[in-house]
Amino acid sequence: MNKTFRGKHALIIGAGQNIGRRIAQEWARRGARVAVADIGKDAAEETAETLRTMGAESIALHCDVLDEDSVLATIDGAESAFGPLDIHMNNAGILSGGNPEDIPLGAWQQMFDVNLFGMVRANNVIVPRMIERGGGHIVNTASFAGLYPFAASRVHYAASKAAVLSMSENLALYLMQFGIKVSCLCPGPVMTSSTQGMKHFSEDYVMRAPGSHLFVKTQQETATVLSDGMEQGRIVIPTHDELWATLEEVAKDPDGFIKKKHEEFLAGDPGKPGITQDVIDSINE
Template structure:
């Protein structure tokens, strides 16, 4: 989808971070944007930024865990703008803790937001895209979903691996039907996601994707996403190192796991993590 001017996009998790930055970038490129999220004040701020720049955006306060959230997005987009061209599934939840310390209900919460929300989205928007034989899905996964580098956030990493597989299957099905799919697998991005992290058990080191995978700003992530969409690319990453490590993993998984155990990369140590997060 090279020409974004006049298109209509729906972005979940649009109130902050990558969702906010991508919504603003889409509006700058000429899209009208439905801003979906849970915090009304943040959505209104993003909408004001877009409006001040001459763009079009409508905030919608909703929870992607609700059955009717995506129906509301769908109906609002058609009522206000008459079409839907892009759906970005970006809402996310992260839990930190040793595997034995994270309760079952937290696994269920994370999967409900990170994975099942995309399933709900597909249930509403795939028939629409298939009927018009056009559109583009953007599913935000993570480098965590491509290769293992930590055991400190297994619900998040496992759900993001599922998002990668779901996105790949959708690409196989939808690309021949004129519908694009982009799966975004970033390394660390400077956002306020730490405000929403849940922490359980004893404080622990939070591991990263590797020393060469440096943190980028949300605006940079948004440009990577738009570039991948315009060029019709399935996989979008924030660092070549993510691809290199993924290839190493598949070439010899036993060796890769042993290396990760022997040479872990700490994103921030337990003492810092304890200052950032409130442990349950």
């Protein structure tokens, strides 16, 4: 029996589109009641409606992760609708790019305020409640960009995601004593629309990617990998198993790995992953 999701109450902040929406659908398929929150209330409602058409219980909530009161109201709203949360996911985030010398301090501050402190605001509410109840599962979304060096074209984003990973791992270590699980989803290249409309602080810069040895995954593959990993009790959950070999390489020779990435870039390889037509077609499914 699926004990992770069946009959459980879940909230996903950042589920109005893309990976968050697919995760909400996957959790609903596995038997969870899912509250869907997003900065765009209409987008959240669209996701919630897809869940209801599947026969699942779902509500839509507006959430601004920059606003403590909004985050609190979102969590309270989800618990008022379904009862105490068994699963809470922090998936809201932003992305921008450019050469480091062109990224202003304000962009750094905004990146951390959304990608890291947006999670902190929510966790500061949900962690004490889960400790009091003696159980629960917290999920945070990081990125390959926070796990090893390649994202020289978005250093501020990579730094924020590295912070999310560290926070998640140490939170998992602390919360084990209370029977609370923590998982950190680490997406590699995934087909989404998140790069559309992203802000660019440099002209004609090259968007460096995690590696040409990788292939782009679909959003559904990402949702399945995360959900399976949660059922297995995993903490760090990457979308691509190739990550582990890369991390071994980095651990053996960090300086050499960075130099290799530099040499690959000079040779015309920015690390762009491969992509199949099936993956391209999946964005419109």
